[in-house]
Amino acid sequence: MDREPRRIIEEAIFENLGPLSTRELILMPRSRWESLRAGITDHRNGKKGLVARCVACGGQVYITTSHGRPLFAHYQGSDPWCPWYSGRNMRPDDARAAQYRGKQESDMHRRMCELIAELAGLDERVESTRVDEYLPPTESAHGRYPDVLVQWRDFGQFAIEYQMSHTFQTEVSQRCIHYDREGIPLLWVLSSFDAEHVPQAVSDVIHRHRGNAFVMDQKAVNASREQRTLVLTCHMSNGVTYDKPVLIRFDALRFPKIQLPYLEDRLTGPLLEQIKLKRLPYFHALRAWGDRMKNLPLSELEPFTERQRVDRLVAAAFSIVAEAAGKPENFASDHPNIRAMLNTFQNSGSLARYARLLTTLIKNTSQRDLLRGKVGEHLQRSITGHRLGHVEQVDEQAPEWQLLRELLPEALDPFIRRQLVDAGALPRWASEP
Numbered sequence: 001m002d003r004e005p006r007r008i009i010e011e012a013i014f015e016n017l018g019p020l021s022t023r024e025l026i027l028m029p030r031s032r033w034e035s036l037r038a039g040i041t042d043h044r045n046g047k048k049g050l051v052a053r054c055v056a057c058g059g060q061v062y063i064t065t066s067h068g069r070p071l072f073a074h075y076q077g078s079d080p081w082c083p084w085y086s087g088r089n090m091r092p093d094d095a096r097a098a099q100y101r102g103k104q105e106s107d108m109h110r111r112m113c114e115l116i117a118e119l120a121g122l123d124e125r126v127e128s129t130r131v132d133e134y135l136p137p138t139e140s141a142h143g144r145y146p147d148v149l150v151q152w153r154d155f156g157q158f159a160i161e162y163q164m165s166h167t168f169q170t171e172v173s174q175r176c177i178h179y180d181r182e183g184i185p186l187l188w189v190l191s192s193f194d195a196e197h198v199p200q201a202v203s204d205v206i207h208r209h210r211g212n213a214f215v216m217d218q219k220a221v222n223a224s225r226e227q228r229t230l231v232l233t234c235h236m237s238n239g240v241t242y243d244k245p246v247l248i249r250f251d252a253l254r255f256p257k258i259q260l261p262y263l264e265d266r267l268t269g270p271l272l273e274q275i276k277l278k279r280l281p282y283f284h285a286l287r288a289w290g291d292r293m294k295n296l297p298l299s300e301l302e303p304f305t306e307r308q309r310v311d312r313l314v315a316a317a318f319s320i321v322a323e324a325a326g327k328p329e330n331f332a333s334d335h336p337n338i339r340a341m342l343n344t345f346q347n348s349g350s351l352a353r354y355a356r357l358l359t360t361l362i363k364n365t366s367q368r369d370l371l372r373g374k375v376g377e378h379l380q381r382s383i384t385g386h387r388l389g390h391v392e393q394v395d396e397q398a399p400e401w402q403l404l405r406e407l408l409p410e411a412l413d414p415f416i417r418r419q420l421v422d423a424g425a426l427p428r429w430a431s432e433p
């Protein structure tokens with residue numbers, strides 16, 4: 001056992017996303033940090049993904065789980081003088097053991113691939129199956145040896161990789177990128193699955209299938225023979241553990257434009273639902289609040305209490321989102337549109353200290369063009385303090401910013417935003433330019 005005290009990387013900074021402390025990383029739900037972990041590995045393997053750096057030395061880091069929880073770790077070749085450097089990532093004994101196990105597993109692997117090919121071949125729509133044969137590339141320099149390649153009539157090629165315990169994230173990432181580039185759908189089939197104990201390498205694959213684990217077990221083999229098509233056992237994550245497994249036919253899967261096929265999206269679906277639930281009481285409260293407040297002339301509202309100011313900020317932010325979603329509703333004032341509302345609030349100074357926050361919000365919605373016109377000018381003037389003397393802008397740490405980030409994470413939480421973009425599930429109102 002490694003008994004040296006381990007030094008951990010306490011904070012990393014993600015390019016385009018921002019800093020993330022190890023504490024925050026550990027508290028993240030699994031699906032969120034797995035999305036980061038996959039993004040980092042994909043980038044390392046040549047796809048546009050994520051770059052994270054150690055705050056102490058600037059060296060690139062990845063997310064490891066070898067200590068039973070997600071932690072940042074330096075890539076090989078990083079600065080040994082970094083105060084958070086912790087030495088080599090794999091001890092030679094581990095490498096030898098992995099190699100030995102790999103040899104034992106390869107026979108079993110081959111047999112399983114042949115079985116999968118045989119079962120797929122029962123389907124009359126299947127034109128050919130190939131096991132471990134070279135597939136020449138169309139775009140990249142290197143071809144691949146897919147475990148099983150099935151040619152379906154009216155569907156085209158379809159690759160299956162059979163994951164044994166020694167298939168690690170790098171390998172998974174490289175294969176995903178390759179087939180993505182070649183435009184061939186890829187399905188990872190697991191050699192085994194135990195919901196009570198899911199090794200990280202397996203969990204990484206499940207994450208890429210949006211919380212779906214596909215297993216070829218005895219039940220699936222029997223069902224495949226009965227239904228004369230490829231049937232798999234599917235375990236779906238419910239965020240805490242896994243639902244009772246179901247048998248699914250290959251042709252019942254959804255094949256998204258980006259990323260791997262799945263039966264149900266168990267990652268972003270529940271996340272969006274959770275966000276919606278968090279927002280719901282605010283919508284109700286804002287409508288009630290608006291009825292009381294909107295009819296009062298502005299002058300009677302000044303000076304604001306802090307509470308009123310925050311209420312108005314939330315009302316303005318929700319109005320921006322409503323407009324961005326194509327369902328205009330002004331919660332904050334009687335102005336006919338958010339443009340007039342924002343201009344008035346910046347002019348009167350009532351929301352001037354939130355100009356930077358509102359600018360960030362608007363920039364991450366479909367309403368970003370507003371920033372090029374008068375609204376943008378007004379906000380900018382509040383930020384630079386040209387109008388009413390200097391107004392201190394609240395920053396990301398301020399409770400108001402945190403509140404809006406909590407309520408509108410699709411636009412204001414860079415990590416949730418990235419996870420949604422990644423899954424092709426960012427709502428239209430928060431769309432990327």
Ligand SMILES: [Zn+2]
Binds near residue numbers: 057059085
């Ligand atoms: Zn470092």
